[in-house]
């Protein structure tokens with residue numbers, strides 16, 4: 001089987017499943033979700049001409065005063081009587097200006113003696129310290145576009161626009177399966193022949209910044225029947241992810257088990273390093289992603305395939321990780337027939353690839369804050385060359 005280019009494999013993976021249906025979610029739970037519809041303001045903001053300061057509402061044309069303070073306006077009250085010439089209204093931040101006033105004299109700039117109010121100087125322009133009705137937005141104004149990923153600021157805007165719930169893409173459910181007779185649970189004793197299973201906690205951490213629910217189904221032994229049963233059980237989820245058992249060894253049961261469970265494989269083996277034995281397909285209503293077992297390979301393929309799939313199902317229309325250009329601090333060798341995704345970090349003099357690029361080298365991987373993408377067939381690069389990098393952020 002020939003190796004599939006990374007971009008083709010990403011496109012095929014995303015084509016395997018449509019975004020999940022939208023659901024109406026209370027605003028307090030909408031952070032990081034993708035909007036499923038355009039959002040329009042249901043109210044004017046501010047709802048009236050409001051004071052931006054604590055002080056007195058007056059008529060600016062009477063700037064020299066003095067005024068007679070006859071009323072009080074505070075936030076949460078709407079029925080303030082209209083003022084006559086020569087009258088002022090005590091007012092607090094966020095309160096509506098009475099009819100007949102058009103400016104705020106802040107209290108630090110005035111002297112009050114009983115009901116008599118005198119400004120310290122006579123200059124006051126209309127609109128001073130006033131937030132006019134609808135100056136933030138008017139009812140009917142488009143506020144947010146479908147497919148935006150909701151930020152804290154956008155949530156504030158939607159709430160002030162009158163929305164208590166928003167239509168957002170549903171949270172994909174992701175079932176994780178770790179395969180291998182050699183694996184024990186994190187923190188469990190590791191007698192000779194055993195090692196702690198790190199892939200599921202790593203993937204859960206990778207997904208923690210995305211709106212999704214992770215179900216860790218634990219460690220499955222290298223056994224066709226056990227793996228087949230585990231896959232059938234996992235098919236309740238929207239996405240099934242396995243790690244390990246993806247290669248061609250005698251104990252690599254994931255592909256035969258996937259077939260035995262009734263799955264349809266869409267592609268296998270990608271032209272990338274690390275991550276070559278990646279596979280994807282459909283099993284029932286779930287999309288299946290089989291990641292290689294090496295911890296670094298699982299991390300890189302999790303970043304380039306699993307996270308985009310989750311974003312796509314959750315409603316993102318640009319689910320692939322952004323690629324940016326950056327300057328190399330040190331030379332890099334040529335690449336062969338696969339794209340290289342080098343673990344690297346952004347140093348003071350540019351991008352530095354970590355010392356070991358072995359797909360089992362977790363100590364080196366843990367130093368990385370970006371991946372350098374080097375296409376197959378690249379010539380050697382020297383310090384100062386520009387390269388593509390993928391920042392390792394959610």
Ligand SMILES: Nc1nc2c(c(=O)[nH]1)N[C@H]1C(S)=C(S)[C@@H](COP(=O)(O)OP(=O)(O)OC[C@H]3O[C@@H](n4cnc5c(N)ncnc54)[C@H](O)[C@@H]3O)O[C@H]1N2
Pocket residue numbers: 178179180182183195196197198199200243244245246247248249252274275276277291292293294295297359
């Ligand atoms: N003859 C060939 N051998 C291999 C090829 C090949 O093309 N021909 N491909 C190599 C490549 S590339 C990779 S990547 C690995 C992937 O192998 P598997 O997906 O089958 O992974 P395993 O054999 O199950 O495990 C590999 C390695 O990773 C450790 N591992 C597995 N799961 C976990 C886990 N949850 N936490 C921590 N570490 C884990 C496992 O113990 C092995 O050391 O195949 C190459 N071989």
Ligand code: MOO
Pocket residue numbers: 272273274275276277292294297359
């Ligand atoms: O393609 Mo493998 O993931 O190099 O170790």
